[in-house]
């Protein structure tokens with residue numbers, strides 16, 4: 302399939318990760334995470350995040366988010382998240398399943414971001430026995446709408462979490478894009494800002510599959526390996542997840558890939574913004590552009606074979622750039638948009 306802008310999940314394995322996979326594929330290795338690749342990869346995360354955190358590798362982001370939340374919450378708890386959060390809209394109730402019933406309480410906020418005020422409104426709404434006790438806040442970085450929480454915004458949310466004894470989970474399926482966009486250290490937008498557990502996305506940034514779960518509050522990770530095992534998320538050949546993460550981190554390609562995807566989205570946004578028929582819906586801060594288009598244009602582009610989602614957020618077309626997006630392919634897309642618009646005028 303030619304490159305598409307539907308999702309960074311469409312992209313393949315980057316060469317650097319493939320090279321590490323090839324290296325890891327020599328000979329035998331201990332299973333279930335007792336191999337040297339897993340030790341090296343978890344150590345690499347501790348180096349890059351500058352903290353002695355607990356690190357676990359699972360197969361996908363839904364499992365990462367749901368297992369992490371399942372560790373933070375009991376069944377009678379609630380989790381505050383944004384109304385367009387992936388844990389609410391695209392994980393098919395897995396967070397509720399893995400927490401054995403914790404309720405997601407949905408907050409509003411411009412550009413897909415929770416605010417301290419929106420969190421406080423939910424957490425203080427009721428305190429009686431009949432209301433699921435708030436226990437965690439789930440933030441997505443970068444968000445489902447391609448926006449970012451600044452370090453200061455995160456710190457303000459941490460202040461609220463401290464006031465109401467809440468834990469902070471970060472869905473970092475596109476965490477690399479956030480680090481690249483803000484040119485900050487990973488620590489600055491995680492444990493320095495009070496994040497307790499981060500789900501670090503590998504899938505969208507050049508791996509075949511794999512997500513890492515980092516517990517900055519190590520006490521929260523007690524028995525977490527058993528939770529992963531029971532959920533079918535402990536790879537017997539863990540070295541093939543670990544080697545991929547090592548390929549991203551040791552080469553630094555995780556950030557280069559993210560910067561490229563962000564730069565491509567910036568280019569795409571600039572090109573689309575020049576067309577009066579198209580409205581850019583949110584500040585483009587990472588690797589996604591949300592474009593409001595005439596329905597007939599969407600229909601025409603889909604007919605021409607272009608794939609992109611229109612169900613995320615609040616409508617519009619989501620155009621997602623990847624680690625290997627090309628400017629040529631973006632120009633092809635823009636040309637087809639312009640041609641289709643001319644056709645609509647006739």
Ligand SMILES: Cc1ncc(COP(=O)(O)O)c(C=O)c1O
Pocket residue numbers: 310361362363364366387388441444445472474475504
């Ligand atoms: C914001 C966000 N969180 C988490 C995920 C993880 O989902 P999956 O289980 O499909 O890997 C995705 C998937 O693309 C996502 O966009």
Ligand SMILES: C[C@H](O)[C@H](N)C(=O)O
Pocket residue numbers: 307308309310387391613
């Ligand atoms: C939306 C879909 O679930 C996937 N998380 C994506 O962003 O492409």
